[in-house]
Amino acid sequence: xxxxxxxxxxxxxxxxxxxxxxxxxxxxxxxxxxxxxxxxxxxxxxxxxxxxxxxxxxxxxxxxxxxxxxxxxxxxxxxxxxxxxxxxxxxxxxxxxxxxxxxxxxxxxxxxxxxxxxxxxxxxxxxxxxxxxxxxxxxxxxxxxxxxxxxxxxxxxxxxxxxxxxxxxxxxxxxxxxxxxxxxxxxxxxxxxxxxxxxxxxxxxxxxxxxxxxxxxxxxxxxxxxxxxxxxxxxxxxxxxxxxxxxxxxxxxxxxxxxxxxxxxxxxxxxxxxxxxxxxxxxxxxxxxxxxxxxxxxxxxxxxxxxxxxxxxxxxxxxxxxxxxxxxxxxxxxxxxxxxxxxxxxxxxxxxxxxxxxxxxxxxxxxxxxxxxxxxxxxxxxxxxxxxxxxxxxxxxxxxxxxxxxxxxxxxxxxxxxxxxxxxxxxxxxxxxxxxxxxxxxxxxxxxxxxxxxxxxxxxxxxxxxxxxxxxxxxxxxxxxxxxxxxxxxxxx
Amino acid sequence: xxxxxxxxxxxxxxxxxxxxxxxxxxxxxxxxxxxxxxxxxxxxxxxxxxxxxxxxxxxxxxxxxxxxxxxxxxxxxxxxxxxxxxxxxxxxxxxxxxxxxxxxxxxxxxxxxxxxxxxxxxxxxxxxxxxxxxxxxxxxxxxxxxxxxxxxxxxxxxxxxxxxxxxxxxxxxxxxxxxxxxxxxxxxxxxxxxxxxxxxxxxxxxxxxxxxxxxxxxxxxxxxxxxxxxxxxxxxxxxxxxxxxxxxxxxxxxxxxxxxxxxxxxxxxxxxxxxxxxxxxxxxxxxxxxxxxxxxxxxxxxxxxxxxxxxxxxxxxxxxxxxxxxxxxxxxxxxxxxxxxxxxxxxxxxxxxxxxxxxxxxxxxxxxxxxxxxxxxxxxxxxxxxxxxxxxxxxxxxxxxxxxxxxxxxxxxxxxxxxxxxxxxxxxxxxxxxxxxxxxxxxxxxxxxxxxxxxxxxxxxxxxxxxxxxxxxxxxxxxxxxxxxxxxxxxxx
Numbered sequence: 001x002x003x004x005x006x007x008x009x010x011x012x013x014x015x016x017x018x019x020x021x022x023x024x025x026x027x028x029x030x031x032x033x034x035x036x037x038x039x040x041x042x043x044x045x046x047x048x049x050x051x052x053x054x055x056x057x058x059x060x061x062x063x064x065x066x067x068x069x070x071x072x073x074x075x076x077x078x079x080x081x082x083x084x085x086x087x088x089x090x091x092x093x094x095x096x097x098x099x100x101x102x103x104x105x106x107x108x109x110x111x112x113x114x115x116x117x118x119x120x121x122x123x124x125x126x127x128x129x130x131x132x133x134x135x136x137x138x139x140x141x142x143x144x145x146x147x148x149x150x151x152x153x154x155x156x157x158x159x160x161x162x163x164x165x166x167x168x169x170x171x172x173x174x175x176x177x178x179x180x181x182x183x184x185x186x187x188x189x190x191x192x193x194x195x196x197x198x199x200x201x202x203x204x205x206x207x208x209x210x211x212x213x214x215x216x217x218x219x220x221x222x223x224x225x226x227x228x229x230x231x232x233x234x235x236x237x238x239x240x241x242x243x244x245x246x247x248x249x250x251x252x253x254x255x256x257x258x259x260x261x262x263x264x265x266x267x268x269x270x271x272x273x274x275x276x277x278x279x280x281x282x283x284x285x286x287x288x289x290x291x292x293x294x295x296x297x298x299x300x301x302x303x304x305x306x307x308x309x310x311x312x313x314x315x316x317x318x319x320x321x322x323x324x325x326x327x328x329x330x331x332x333x334x335x336x337x338x339x340x341x342x343x344x345x346x347x348x349x350x351x352x353x354x355x356x357x358x359x360x361x362x363x364x365x366x367x368x369x370x371x372x373x374x375x376x377x378x379x380x381x382x383x384x385x386x387x388x389x390x391x392x393x394x395x396x397x398x399x400x401x402x403x404x405x406x407x408x409x410x411x412x413x414x415x416x417x418x419x420x421x422x423x424x425x426x427x428x429x430x431x432x433x434x435x436x437x438x439x440x441x442x443x444x445x446x447x448x449x450x451x452x453x454x455x456x457x458x459x460x461x462x463x464x465x466x467x468x469x470x471x472x473x474x475x476x477x478x479x480x481x482x483x484x485x486x487x488x489x490x491x492x493x
Numbered sequence: 494x495x496x497x498x499x500x501x502x503x504x505x506x507x508x509x510x511x512x513x514x515x516x517x518x519x520x521x522x523x524x525x526x527x528x529x530x531x532x533x534x535x536x537x538x539x540x541x542x543x544x545x546x547x548x549x550x551x552x553x554x555x556x557x558x559x560x561x562x563x564x565x566x567x568x569x570x571x572x573x574x575x576x577x578x579x580x581x582x583x584x585x586x587x588x589x590x591x592x593x594x595x596x597x598x599x600x601x602x603x604x605x606x607x608x609x610x611x612x613x614x615x616x617x618x619x620x621x622x623x624x625x626x627x628x629x630x631x632x633x634x635x636x637x638x639x640x641x642x643x644x645x646x647x648x649x650x651x652x653x654x655x656x657x658x659x660x661x662x663x664x665x666x667x668x669x670x671x672x673x674x675x676x677x678x679x680x681x682x683x684x685x686x687x688x689x690x691x692x693x694x695x696x697x698x699x700x701x702x703x704x705x706x707x708x709x710x711x712x713x714x715x716x717x718x719x720x721x722x723x724x725x726x727x728x729x730x731x732x733x734x735x736x737x738x739x740x741x742x743x744x745x746x747x748x749x750x751x752x753x754x755x756x757x758x759x760x761x762x763x764x765x766x767x768x769x770x771x772x773x774x775x776x777x778x779x780x781x782x783x784x785x786x787x788x789x790x791x792x793x794x795x796x797x798x799x800x801x802x803x804x805x806x807x808x809x810x811x812x813x814x815x816x817x818x819x820x821x822x823x824x825x826x827x828x829x830x831x832x833x834x835x836x837x838x839x840x841x842x843x844x845x846x847x848x849x850x851x852x853x854x855x856x857x858x859x860x861x862x863x864x865x866x867x868x869x870x871x872x873x874x875x876x877x878x879x880x881x882x883x884x885x886x887x888x889x890x891x892x893x894x895x896x897x898x899x900x901x902x903x904x905x906x907x908x909x910x911x912x913x914x915x916x917x918x919x920x921x922x923x924x925x926x927x928x929x930x931x932x933x934x935x936x937x938x939x940x941x942x943x944x945x946x947x948x949x950x951x952x953x954x955x956x957x958x959x960x961x962x963x964x965x966x967x968x969x970x971x972x973x974x975x976x977x978x979x980x981x982x983x984x985x986x
Contacts (some may be wrong), residue, residue, distance in 0.1 A: 105813035105837055106752070106784050111727075112702035116843030118850045120659075129655070137654045146646040153639040161630045161826040162622070166613075197690050197830075199851025208726075209605035213706070229850040233701075234604075259599070291599050320598035335655040335857040337690075344598055350609030357611045357722040358853070359693025363859055364828040 013327035015056060017106075024062040025452075028070065029117050035075050035086055043127060046076065055255050061455040065448060069429035090298070096452040104322035111235065118229040121481070128475035131443040132270060133300075134466035135330050136389060144378055148369040166355040167348075168195025169364055172371035176340055179374060185297065185311025189347045194341040194355060195367060199299060199327040201360040202341045203230035206323060208353060210293045211236050215259040220248075221449035222457065224269045227262050227297065238259070240453045243268055246470055248275060250282050261291045265313055266301035270450060270461045272417040279477070280313050286491040287321055294322045303384055303465070304416040305391040313420040320344030328370065330418060333384060338362050338370060390418060390465045397464040397472055404476045408483045409460065418465035423457075428486065442475045508549060515731075515945040516551050520559040524611050526581055528568050535581040554948045558941060561924035570673075604706075604728065605630040612942070621968035624936040625763060625912035626958035627795075628823050629882060637871055641862040653857050659848040661688025661833070662860040669833055677791065678804025679817055684841045687848060688860060690818040692792060694853040695834045696723035699816060700848060703786045706730050708752040711785075711923040713741075715943035715950065717762045720755050720790065729753070734947045736761055743769060743775050752787045754779070758806055759794035763943060763954045765910040773806050780814055787815045793823040795876055796958070797909040798884040813837030821863065823911060824876060831855050831863060850865035883911060883958045890957040890965055893966065897969045900952065901976045911958035914940060916950075921979065923951040929975035935968045 015026045034040040046052065049067060053060040067084055070076040073390070077087040108116065152160060152168050156434070160169075173190040180193075182188035196202050198445040203226060211217060213235030219228055219239035231238060239256050241263070242249040263283065265275035275283070286293050296313045327339035343351050355361050394413055401422065402412045409420040424430075430446035437444060444463075448456035460479075467475065509518045512555075527533040539545065542560060546553040552698040560577055563569040570580040573711075601609065606885075645653060660666070666683040673679035673686075689695050696719060702818060704710060706728030712721055714733035732749055732758070735742040741756070756776065756907050758768035768776070780787050789806045807817040820832035836844050866872050886905055893917065894904045923939035930937060937956075941949035960968065 104781075104811075105839070106703075106786050108702055108840075108843075109705040109708065109752075111705055112847075114838075115702055115847050115850060118846050120846050120849045121582060134655060140654075142647045146643050149642055150639050153642060154635045161633075161828050162627060163827045197694075197855070198852045200850065201690075202852075204851045209601055209608055210599075212602040214602055215602065226850070226852075234848055259602075267505075290513075290599075293599050301714070318597075334656045335654050337852075337854070337856045347609075350601075353613050354608050354613050356613045356699045357608060357693065357719070359691045359695075359719075359830075360697070361830070362690070363830045363856060366856055366859070421602055434754070 010023045013056060016059065017150050023058050025063060025117070025119070027056070027058070027066040029446050031066065031070060032075055032163070035070075040086050042086050044086040045082070046084045046086070048083060055345075057482075059455055061291050064429065065431070065456065066369075068429065068435075081193045093244055100381055101127070111233070113161045114235070115233045118233060119225065128442040128471055129466070130462045130479075131464035131467060132331065132445050132461045133334070134463050135333060135418065136386060137333050138468075139385065139389065140333060141378060141382060145373065147371065148372045149365065151372070152365050152368040160368055165364060166361050167352050167372065168193060168361065169265040169367040169371055171375070172367045174372040175371050178249060180312075180324075180326075184301065184326075185315040186342055187315045187394070188324075188342045190450060192342050192345055194343060194348070194351045195252060195362065196341060196355070196360045197341050197362045198337045198339045199297070199325065199329060200230065201337075202225050202339050203295075203297075204233075205328050205354060205358060205360055206341065207234035207236065207296055208323070210295070211259050216256045218255060218258040218261040219265060219452070220268065221452060222270060222279055222447060223262070223452075224264065224297065224299075225450055226449075228294075228452055231260075231262070238452055240451075242454070243273070244269065245273065247273055248279055248283070250286060252278060255274050257290050258287075258292045259290075262295045262297065263296045263313075264299065266310065267304070267416040269297075269299065270419065270421055270447065272414040272420065274307075274310060274391075274416060276312075277310060278422060280310070282318055284313065284322075288319065292321070296322050297380060298324060298326045300418055301326075301389060301416070302331055303390050303418055305387070305394070306415045314342060320346065331379070332370075332373075332385070336366065336370075386465075393464050393467070393472075394420070396469065397462075397467075400472060400476050401462075404480050405483065408487075411462070419463040422460045422462055424459060428458060428483075431485055433460065433482055437479060439485070440478035440482045442478035442482070444479070506549060511869070517555040517558045518550070518610070518612065520549070520555060520943075521612075522558065525568055528563075532768065533579050535577040535579050538575075539577045540679040541576060551605060552948055554941075555894060557922060561922065571606035571671060587858055590967060600986065604726070607728070611726060612718065616824050620931070621935040621964055621971060622959060622967050623697045623955045623957070623972075624829070625938050626823065626953045627956050628826060628911065629879060629959050630826050631961075632878065632882065633826060634875060638862065638866065641865045642858065644865070644878075646860050652726065653861055658857060658860075660845050660892070661686060661796050661854065662857055662864055664868070665860045671874075672867060673819075673835065674806075677794065679809040679835055680808045681817075681835045682838075685838055686935040687836060687841070687844045687852045688855065689832050689834060689848070690811065690832045690855045691832045692717050692818065692966070693723065693833050694830075695818040695820075696720050696788075696790075697726075698847060698851060698853055699788055699818070699834065700724050700727035700729065702786070703816070704752050709749045711748060711751040711754040712945070713756060713761065714945060714947060715763060715940060716755070716945075717757065717790065717792075718943055720788075721943075721945055724753075724755070729760070731945055733944075734946070736766065738764065738766065740766055741772055743779060750783050751780075751785045751789060752783075755788045755790065756790065756806075757790045759791050760796070762790075763912065763914055763938070763940065765907040767800075768801060768806075770803060773803070773809055777806065777810055777815075779810065786816070787946065789815050789817045789984075791817060791819045793911055794819075794909070795824055796880055796883050796911055797879070798887070799908045807835060813839065824872070824879070825863075825866075829857060829859065829863075838930060849871035871938065875886050879958075886957050886960070886965075887913070888953075889962065890960075893965060893969050894955075895975050898976065901980075904955070911984065912954055912956040915953045915955055917952060921951060921976075925954060925979055926953065927974055929978045930972060932978070933971035933975045933977070935971035 015023055049060050049063040053063045076084050078084050173193040173461055176193045177188050177190045194461050207230040215236055216232050216239055217236040218241040219238045220243050249348040314322045324342040328336055398411055410421055411424040414420055430448050434446045447459035508516055542553050542556040546556045569577050571577055583897040598738045666686040670681050670683045708729055709732055710724050711734040712731045712803040713736050807815045821829055891906050902915040904913055913933040923941050927939045938954040940952035940954055
């Protein structure tokens with residue numbers, strides 16, 4: 001026989017059913033902490049998922065999700081035919097990778113522990129980037145961008161190098177307002193535009209300014225993990241606003257009354273569906289009934305290939321309860337780190353203090369260059385080119401997937417967006433596929449990670465916008481190999 | 494007689510003595526809100542400061558500070574010989590400038606209200622910039638900087654334009670670690686360096702990760718307003734760690750036990766004193782006794798003109814309880830928006846999630862250029878030049894002030910820093926002087942704004958580092974005119 005077994009001490013696992021942290025995260029954190037602290041020793045066999053689920057009174061999917069995450073991170077290992085075991089960690093991992101270490105340092109705050117324990121969607125640099133949200137980067141007009149940057153990289157005016165314009169450079173605010181009015185039907189002037197350090201910064205601000213600890217937020221399920229993290233970090237309790245191919249479930253009576261509703265109506269993340277006008281009006285009514293805020297994240301609405309664009313909910317709202325947010329991560333490039341919030345007029349003054357006090361505003365040099373990029377027409381030209389390119393890439397990508405992956409994956413063209421969700425024809429676990437794909441050298445995002453309360457759907461969120469034909473073919477071949485690998489493993493059982 | 498008087502309804506003012514928000518801020522917010530909401534109408538005469546103070550049971554200084562702020566912001570007006578009155582606001586000011594407006598929108602969270610109500614130290618662009626914290630900008634090597642930026646403004650590697658390196662570009666982290674070890678005696682490796690979006694971002698993160706709402710923090714008094722704001726926004730209760738010319742009062746038994754202690758030991762903001770080695774060791778002991786964190790803000794320690802530099806407290810700490818933070822705002826320029834935190838090794842993994850979830854990380858393009866700026870020696874050269882320049886400027890500035898402002902102001906050379914505190918020889922209110930200075934076209938920062946609990950000292954915090962001789966002379970002439978103006982007003986009474 002191989003290694004000696006250690007009994008699994010299942011009585012030490014107590015989950016808090018009323019906590020705002022989803023059960024699978026609680027279970028993940030407890031198991032991980034116990035492994036790192038040495039309470040769960042290497043070569044302890046974990047109970048089978050079904051038994052563990054019964055013991056804890058949670059769904060089996062919760063346990064599967066948890067085991068898979070810990071397997072992916074190397075805390076657990078799967079031994080062929082004999083289940084799941086605590087892995088032997090490198091000696092320094094226990095101290096170095098431990099969020100709550102064994103120094104004499106004080107402990108983090110409860111809030112800090114929430115913040116360090118939010119999951120992070122990792123992408124592996126160098127792998128074929130089917131991870132969603134990546135625009136075409138090689139096609140970006142870098143020489144123009146370099147010229148605009150250089151134009152401002154000199155001592156021209158004090159206001160570009162000092163401590164001014166905490167809610168954004170006035171010219172950039174004006175350009176954004178103009179663009180949003182014309183392209184997105186957003187009803188705003190420059191003063192209402194708050195330039196921030198990217199989408200996550202916007203979420204980090206709004207989660208705190210709009211909700212208190214313990215407040216209920218309706219969060220799309222499946223929905224953007226960054227928004228989930230920001231809301232949970234701020235102490236919110238998430239209630240699932242279910243989204244499926246048919247749209248948003250706006251009449252779920254089981255949900256607690258919300259203080260805030262987070263939606264991506266122009267192109268739902270990750271499903272890509274668009275909220276119909278009548279649902280937008282209904283959602284506004286629902287929010288009014290609850291006196292709730294709506295946060296409308298319009299992260300990639302520019303990429304709409306067919307059909308008429310539907311104006312932003314912000315433009316339909318007369319009460320000032322919709323806070324609109326957007327980003328240049330998808331239209332220029334992610335590491336630019338410039339996004340924006342549009343606040344109702346009565347909040348624009350207060351947000352100066354919020355920006356100033358949180359420090360969530362980006363370099364004025366970049367803002368000045370971006371203002372020129374918008375006002376001199378480069379932005380519109382680049383968008384037009386990208387819209388055409390992504391539309392073509394989507395067709396090619398779907399065709400290739402259908403031909404190469406059709407045995408396992410169902411995927412269809414969509415009217416909008418930069419990524420598609422492929423559904424499995426068979427009962428495949430997306431985290432298992434993800435691990436196989438990592439070994440094959442390709443990134444994608446598992447759909448199940450975007451569920452926080454209900455049993456997750458499994459699928460592959462596949463970004464196609466930033467990938468040329470050659471890389472697309474290579475990546476799909478890698479995915480094919482990953483499917484074959486997990487199929488081979490499943491066969492013997 | 495001129496306008497009709499409206500009675501002041503003093504019974505509607507109730508301040509909360511136990512709140513963590515200082516009394517003068519509470520009073521400011523209540524008066525401002527009442528004016529904006531129309532409860533306090535234009536042409537209402539406010540009670541004299543002494544009566545108001547007695548009515549409310551607060552110090553007269555509290556009332557003076559509040560009136561002065563509201564006068565400066567145009568909510569109140571002072572009528573010669575007849576006291577202080579509610580001003581007539583432009584019609585749109587009441588709606589547009591109101592942080593809590595009269596729309597149908599939901600209210601902000603309690604936390605949000607704290608965040609929008611933190612004061613903001615305004616500087617007026619175009620005025621002679623004696624505001625503190627401004628480095629020399631014209632002398633910055635912009636052509637080098639433009640060349641380094643251009644080097645990275647092309648599609649070279651995926652990792653510079655995607656969603657990677659949330660705690661900083663690896664080369665920048667390594668350069669910062671190397672520099673801090675060599676120059677500041679900080680004990681760290683690259684993994685411990687978390688690159689953030691400036692000093693305020695560092696404070697915004699640390700306030701949340703280290704303390705919970707209601708936790709006590711020792712904050713230097715007088716002390717950095719940005720740190721006060723971040724801590725108060727996070728719900729902390731501030732206790733004053735008094736600092737005077739003789740140093741830090743580390744044995745104040747009246748202070749509640751802290752969870753966190755904020756200090757600027759290398760060059761106290763704003764007084765410029767340096768914490769002696771024995772006090773550093775004592776403070777570490779105090780923190781250990783309370784199991785408290787220490788946040789060491791080393792914002793401008795590079796500018797030390799005489800004497801041996803004292804190593805950072807972080808390097809003296811063996812327990813991992815000191816979190817070190819710094820910025821490139823003073824060494825390059827403020828709007829670069831790049832700062833850093835050095836965390837104990839056991840927290841570096843957790844801070845990846847914090848950075849990812851708060852979005853508090855700056856553009857990778859700027860980080861790559863900054864890494865080159867450091868590693869290719871430009872940073873060291875620039876610092877040497879600036880240290881020499883600021884040392885000369887300080888001498889000239891002090892000489893000019895002594896000659897031109899000696900009737901009112903006492904100011905002396907200091908061993909370190911980029912600003913000096915001038916003390917008044919007479920009983921001058923620094924907010925009154927500030928308003929007169931604004932009319933004369935010169936910025937500075939009133940000392941009293943940095944007090945949050947005890948009766949404030951008054952003085953002028955004067956930045957001299959970013960100002961050439963011509964502007965220095967002009968600015969000092971403006972200050973002289975401001976002193977003469979307020980002296981003339983005081984004379985008749």
